[in-house]
Amino acid sequence: MENSNGNSNRNFKKNTETTKIETSDFKDYQFQTTYYGNSVAKFTASKKRTYFPVVFIAGIAYIATQILKKGVFSFSTWLRVIPILMIFSIYYRKVRVRRQSILIFYGIGVQLETEYLFGRSCSFIETTKIISAIIYDKMTYMELSPCIGLIIKDEKSLVVPFSDFKIPTKKNIIIYNALKMI
Structure with missing residues (x-):
């Protein structure tokens, strides 16, 4: 169906809740923040290209x-x-992890997704199992970088959503604030 201007009209319902997408490019990866209304936030880090x-x-x-x-x-x-x-x-x-993302469902829990070069893994952590979210400094041989971590009940180790990416402090604070809201 076309209107008088020649543009085609499509029948679809407009969502009253806004979706906000912010993309940042870094040296070897891309970081994307997506908000789906007031209920879900998704943070994704993906490598640009692998040879x-x-x-x-x-x-x-x-x-x-x-x-x-x-x-x-x-x-x-x-x-x-x-x-x-x-x-x-x-x-x-070095290239085995292609994409890591964290979906925060406010009031429900957190879903962690990791896409490898050959496969994919996904895990869900309920809100009742999350004790706290922390920002800590990860130290390697050559550098010190901030990371976000989740302290989970009955887990011996820390759950680190973006373990293979160097997320800047500004983005870690945004993720931390979103995790604190659940």
Whole structure:
């Protein structure tokens, strides 16, 4: 159906509750904040691009040519193949997580989603099980970065929603305030 201006009209109900989306780009990932009315908030961190398939195919091709040239039982073949496999394992460990998100359902609980290079995991934590949300400093060999964590009843360890991303302090405070509202 078209109106007098030539634009097509679509019959859909407009949601009275507003949806707010904010996207921030960082060095190697993108952080998105989405509010669905007054009941749900979603925070997502996703990597921009991964070159793992290209590197993997190039490595397999190199290993195959080494085996065809020298043979499987040649010492020089394995001397070249083992470092390539070690590089794959280090690279895979770095790129294995593609996206992590936390959905906060006010009054119900928190849903944690992690999308890996090969698979996905999802867990839900009820509001009654959440003791507190904290912002703490994660220390690695080279840097100190702030992280958000959840203290859960009957859990021995801290639940860290964005463990593979370096979320800035400003975004961690926004997530912390949203978690405090449940």
